[in-house]
Amino acid sequence: MFINLMTGKEKIEAAFSQNGSPEMAVVIPYEGIYYRDHIDELTDCPWWYFYDTNLDNQFLWYREAALNTPQDWFNMPFSYTREERKNIEIKEEKGKVLRINRKTGKIEEIAKPIKGGWNPAGGSHSIHIPNPPLTINELNAKIGNPSHNKKIPLGGEELIKLIMQDFGKNRIPLHHIGSPLWLCYGIWGFELMMMLIADNPKLVEHACKLFFEHQKFNVHILAEAGAKLIWIEECMTDMISPQMFEQFNIPYVSALVDEIRKEGMKSIYYYCGNPEGKLDLILSAGADALSFEESKKTFKINIIEMAEKINGRAVLFGNLDAVNVLERGNEETLAIAVQEQKNAYKTTKKRFIMSLGSPVTALTSVSRVKEYFRLSRTTT
Structure with a gap:
């Protein structure tokens, strides 16, 4: 009951x-x-909607996850701010998820999160601060x-x-x-x-x-x-x-x-x-x-x-x-x-x-x- x-x-x-x-x-x-x-x-939803600058897509991911x-x-x-949403696009292309900054021309690949939050490069997870x-x-x-x-x-x-x-x-x-x-x-x-x-x-x-x-x-x-x-x-x-x-x-x-x-x-x-x-x-x-x-x-x-x-x-x-x-x-x-x-x-x-x-x-x-x-x- x-x-x-x-x-x-x-x-x-x-x-x-x-x-x-x-x-x-x-x-x-x-x-x-x-x-x-x-x-x-x-x-x-595609996993990358979690990071999308398209507010509708990002909201859809959160809504389904929450329900x-x-x-x-x-x-x-x-x-993202309105300025960021204006200038940055997240899209899937040839099996990769890319963050494209239309203002600067910079393109970078977004890696899918690793279960447990582990460092994809391996190594220590403790913080060791230089200087x-x-x-x-x-x-x-x-x-x-x-x-x-x-x-x-x-x-x-x-x-x-x-x-x-x-x-x-x-x-x-x-x-x-x-x-x-x-x-x-x-x-x-x-x-x-x-x-x-x-x-x-x-x-x-x-x-x-x-x-x-x-x-x-x-x-x-x-x-x-x-x-x-x-x-x-x-x-x-x-x-x-x-x-x-x-x-x-x-x-x-x-x-x-x-x-x-x-x-x-x-x-x-x-x-x-x-x-x-x-x-x-x-x-x-x-x-x-x-x-x-x-x-x-x-x-x-x-x-x-x-x-x-x-x-x-x-x-x-x-x-x-x-x-x-x-x-x-x-x-x-x-x-x-x-x-x-x-x-x-x-x-x-x-x-x-x-x-x-x-x-x-x-x-x-x-x-x-x-x-x-x-x-x-x-x-x-």
């Missing part, structure tokens, strides 16, 4: 209220990864300040508008941003970032302040584009001490949460890794909702225990195991895991949104994902 008296948007809005939602919302995190890895399976992914939110995809910024002045030059005169480029929001007028009417729009400390990985790489956290905290704090200003600006742009939820991604901080986490994360994430709230949006803090010893600090950031990974590596996150610990202080997202259950488990394993998540929905007094702990894997079939949605929406 299915209950479907509310739209997906209404379910998520209700989950963020103090009374919770009478119907449980169901989502998958990082739909863009799912779309990339199943680009041929989700629609009957085959019956979740309650959608990630807002910014489109990384190691002084305040170098950081200022590298990161800089956001241009507060900058707006969404003309036409850049038109795909979002088409979605909101169609299937997006009944789904809530969200967008992702990284925490200021997590963005430091992009300028330093893992090893240097960790060394600087320990040995040069003032430099790290300055980088976080600069990245915060950029993310603050991005929050305003996303609000202007129509976002209602902002997903704040946090990675690698289970490898630093609670004291370091409090110093380098909490002030900036808390400030981001405040900016999101000022714009009338809700925040979701996604903490990757083991939250052991940091849960109270994570809660102190003040995010409207929390999301955690599934149990993996050497740590366990029991969703019922997490619901009891949070005790209504934030909306909780589910953490169904995307690998061992969704990808590799049998039908019974999936049904049992879904029921465990539903029990957390009851424990949180319906301030709960069914989700996965990690993105859908490349080896997970579309039919399996649909079964996850079916079981999640079936009453027990």
Whole structure:
């Protein structure tokens, strides 16, 4: 039996209220990864419509993919600007997909995405930055300040508008941003970032302040584009001490949460890794909702225990195991895991949104994902 008296948007809005939602919302995190890895399976469109400058084609791809992914939110995809759509054509020619810039004459081939997002050239996927910024002045030059005169480029929001007028009417729009400390990985790489956290905290704090200003600006742009939820991604901080986490994360994430709230949006803090010893600090950031990974590596996150610990202080997202259950488990394993998540929905007094702990894997079939949605929406 299915209950479907509310739209997906209404379910998520209700989950963020103090009374919770009478119907449980169901989502998958990082739909863009799912779309990339199943680009041929989700629609009957040519795969390259996903990148097309023809707005009708691009919208058609997103619409078919979304209708085959019956979740309650959608990630807002910014489109090409009007100027880009005027000058750039994507077309298939002799078995190749080409991006043709009529203004410059440049022609380049677009490669089909590789499942899993692997580097087509092979090699390391870790970031190793040549000449990384190691002084305040170098950081200022590298990161800089956001241009507060900058707006969404003309036409850049038109795909979002088409979605909101169609299937997006009944789904809530969200967008992702990284925490200021997590963005430091992009300028330093893992090893240097960790060394600087320990040995040069003032430099790290300055980088976080600069990245915060950029993310603050991005929050305003996303609000202007129509976002209602902002997903704040946090990675690698289970490898630093609670004291370091409090110093380098909490002030900036808390400030981001405040900016999101000022714009009338809700925040979701996604903490990757083991939250052991940091849960109270994570809660102190003040995010409207929390999301955690599934149990993996050497740590366990029991969703019922997490619901009891949070005790209504934030909306909780589910953490169904995307690998061992969704990808590799049998039908019974999936049904049992879904029921465990539903029990957390009851424990949180319906301030709960069914989700996965990690993105859908490349080896997970579309039919399996649909079964996850079916079981999640079936009453027990």
